[in-house]
Amino acid sequence: MSLTALPTRAPRITYRAVLGSPYVARLLGGTLTGRLPDSMVPVALVLWATASGSSIAFGGLLSALYGLSSALVQPVKGRLMDRHGQSAVHLPAALLNAALLVILPVAGPSGGPGLALGLVVGIGMTVPSLEAGLRALWPTVLPDPRLRHAALALDTGAQGLLYVAGPVFVAALASACSPSVALAVTAVLGLAGTLVVVLAPPSRRWRPAPPNGPRTGAVDRLVSPGLVFLFIALTGVGFALGAMNVWSITMAEHHHQDMLSGIIPATCSTGSLIGGLIYGRRTWQGTITRRLIIATAAFLTGWLPLLSLPGPCAAIATVAAPGAFLSIVVACAYVITGALAPAGRTNEAYAWLILSIGAGQSAGTALSGRLAEQSLTSAVLPAAGSAFALSVLLAARRHLGPTGCARRGRHRRPVRGRHKTP
Incomplete structure (x- = not known):
């Protein structure tokens, strides 16, 4: 056999190659900076409320309203981005969000609880949808599917760092200066990160992909069996x-080690980053649906040791395992969502994905809070949520693959020229 007939092996993808691609480091760094308020604002609101003379319960209410209003409005902003472009939605939202964060500590105490609640709802509703926007930009910035695979894994894994660094940073600011200063710095970071993204050519020039063929209600409708089942899962x-966060607080109280309430979620987030980095560097066999189901099964298995009610050290080590598979589950879910969503509706579809996870997290937090005094039940809930997700995916697997796309009239593939490139 001649040398020319030998099969060539594709070069291995490295994160240096991904980050060295035009605009990737800028878009990823800007998005992570712009999303720091997601993890900083809830903590800053509690600290500001207590420093202003209100109760911790009122601070918790403000934090919950922020998270709820931010999640519920995601699909609306996604739909607007699909219609008018990303910069036209991100920039006004970021400016208004920063202004409200600065106004809150100034006007909140004098206006009473009602004004504070209204301002916090406004802050949540104006959070820029940078996460959904970045996922829609990857096909434009990285036409090579292998580079996109690595970028999505890196992007998904790095999000965990936000929830490690953000709360620590805002607590340090509040301690060294004041909660009002912490809110102001949060506003600056959110606006600065958003400006980095919206001023980048890929974001300014991005337009939704045109539909394949004539538009019909059946093809353009966002709701499909595959997406519905995926979002439910x-x-x-x-x-x-959400249940894990409350369980970590329960562990901290039970063992009289306050740091556990932060160390356990941080370990889970660190595991997510490591898992994402490993996943993105390899080319995996099998369909994306199969990968999603296997990763979800591993995510479930990782929570099972909690049923033995481990001690602090064992608990910290345990949560790293489900964390490692979390980024894989989310990365696969984004790929399937992009394949099943109609052309021109990707931002909205990604926003619904974010809302689904956020809604489940809120439900897990609420139920776990009510059952926190029951140690075994509290430890079971993370596995119960994961088992529910796996059951739905197994039941719906035929709707999640290419055949599910075909039943809708098309199968999304990256096509040269479908997006405007810088």
């Missing part, structure tokens, strides 16, 4: 995370 994943 992801609520179970979010439920597990």
